[in-house]
Each structure stands twice: as structure tokens, then as C-alpha cells.
Amino acid sequence: MLDPNIREALFWYLDNNYGKHRTFEEVPIHTSRADIYAVTDYGLIGFEIKSDNDTYSRLASQVKNYDVYFDFNYVVVGKTHRKGVEKHIPDYWGIFCVYESDGGVSVELVRPHGKNPKVKLKKQMELLWKRELSHILAVNFMPGYPQKSKDFIRKKLLERVPEEFLKKQMYEELFERDYTLL
Structure with a gap:
């Protein structure tokens, strides 16, 4: 195959x-x-x-x-x-x-798979585009940081948003990703 x-x-x-x-x-x-x-x-x-x-x-x-x-x-x-x-x-x-x-x-x-004990939310966040990170900032009533890097934004989100909420928001952004905006 x-x-x-x-x-x-x-x-x-x-x-x-x-x-x-x-x-x-x-x-x-x-x-x-x-x-x-x-x-x-x-x-x-x-x-x-x-x-x-x-x-x-x-x-x-x-x-x-x-x-x-x-x-x-x-x-x-x-x-x-x-x-x-x-x-x-x-x-x-x-x-x-x-x-x-x-x-x-x-x-x-x-x-069947088991739960991966080595996953890192910080690494998962690298899968998001800047526009998606900015939307998560807005959803969490945080400043937009328009002149800042994706690394800076990811760090702020990881510091201020509880992991379980951030994961759900990340999944939703990936579900809604729009490739026509490239």
C-alpha cells in the first residue's frame, strides 16, 4: 500500500x-x-x-x-x-x-491511542497564525499587540489564559481557519 x-x-x-x-x-x-x-x-x-x-x-x-x-x-x-x-x-x-x-x-x-504525556501547549500554539492568535487575544479581552511577534503573543496568552480555555480556543481557531484570507 x-x-x-x-x-x-x-x-x-x-x-x-x-x-x-x-x-x-x-x-x-x-x-x-x-x-x-x-x-x-x-x-x-x-x-x-x-x-x-x-x-x-x-x-x-x-x-x-x-x-x-x-x-x-x-x-x-x-x-x-x-x-x-x-x-x-x-x-x-x-x-x-x-x-x-x-x-x-x-x-x-x-x-487505540493513549494520552500523550509529552505534549506541550506552547508548541501546539505554534500551529496558529498571527490572525488566529490575535482573535484569541480579543476573545480574552487582552490588548491586541499589533506590532508584536507571534512568539510574544503566544507567551502572553500562555501567561494569562488558563490552559483548558486556551486549548478549546485554539481548537476552535483551527476549525474555523480560512485559507482564502492568505
């Missing part, structure tokens, strides 16, 4: 099993790229794809990067990696296997 086929099957699975969600592809996260991440009402979920042609050579560094950005993580593999991948990921990572079956393509949940 190749990457494009795995993606297509995963998107279908998410659309049919995850309720309200929004997906983003090929997003830079530190020294890696998140193949896919989804925003849901309860957290950010990262999906690292390992097709049948992929190796595990970069997986250790990808796991480190995913762990600081996403509340939950999955590795999504083709059938050749189904049995061996669990040795390469933490036990709180979930596993999906995508493979060809008689009826087309199947998506199997091999292992």
Missing part, C-alpha cells in the same frame, strides 16, 4: 468515524513534517504514515516531534509494517493498518 492510497483510506475512515474534525496535511513540526493532523473537540491528533515502501530510519525523530505537538498520535502503516511497527513507537501511540482486501481497501484499528 502506497502513501496516497493510505491517505485516501484514512480520510474516509476519519470522515466516517470521528464526528466533528478538520484535517491538515504536510505541516512542519520542528525538524519533521506531520503527514496529517486532525483537530477535534477533545484534542489534536497526529498521524504519521509509513507505507509499505517506507523504512523506520526517521521514525524516532518523528515520534519526538509529534509528541510535543499533538495530544494523541497514531502511526498508520501498510500491511508489511503491521507486526513490526509497535517496537518503534511508544505504547501510548495508536496503530492503524491500511491494506487491500476483497472489497477494496480496509482500515483496521490495531491499537
Whole structure:
């Protein structure tokens, strides 16, 4: 199973099993790229794809990067990696296997995700655009800081807004992201 086929099957699975969600592809996260991440009402979920042609050579560094950005993580593999991948990921990572079956393509949940103990809200906030950060400032009745950097704004939000509120506001901004404003 190749990457494009795995993606297509995963998107279908998410659309049919995850309720309200929004997906983003090929997003830079530190020294890696998140193949896919989804925003849901309860957290950010990262999906690292390992097709049948992929190796595990970069997986250790990808796991480190995913762990600081996403509340939950999955590795999504083709059938050749189904049995061996669990040795390469933490036990709180979930596993999906995508493979060809008689009826087309199947998506199997091999292992559900657990709560990621290493996620950092500060890193998650890096996924937001300045316009989104500014909206969160306004929602929290804070000054706009129009001449300040995204780093400055993130720091102010982290100092003044309780984490549970800030996370919910971040999820809502990602749900509502408008790419036509670029």
C-alpha cells in the first residue's frame, strides 16, 4: 500500500468515524513534517504514515516531534509494517493498518491511542497564525499587540489564559481557519 492510497483510506475512515474534525496535511513540526493532523473537540491528533515502501530510519525523530505537538498520535502503516511497527513507537501511540482486501481497501484499528504525556501547549500554539492568535487575544479581552511577534503573543496568552480555555480556543481557531484570507 502506497502513501496516497493510505491517505485516501484514512480520510474516509476519519470522515466516517470521528464526528466533528478538520484535517491538515504536510505541516512542519520542528525538524519533521506531520503527514496529517486532525483537530477535534477533545484534542489534536497526529498521524504519521509509513507505507509499505517506507523504512523506520526517521521514525524516532518523528515520534519526538509529534509528541510535543499533538495530544494523541497514531502511526498508520501498510500491511508489511503491521507486526513490526509497535517496537518503534511508544505504547501510548495508536496503530492503524491500511491494506487491500476483497472489497477494496480496509482500515483496521490495531491499537487505540493513549494520552500523550509529552505534549506541550506552547508548541501546539505554534500551529496558529498571527490572525488566529490575535482573535484569541480579543476573545480574552487582552490588548491586541499589533506590532508584536507571534512568539510574544503566544507567551502572553500562555501567561494569562488558563490552559483548558486556551486549548478549546485554539481548537476552535483551527476549525474555523480560512485559507482564502492568505
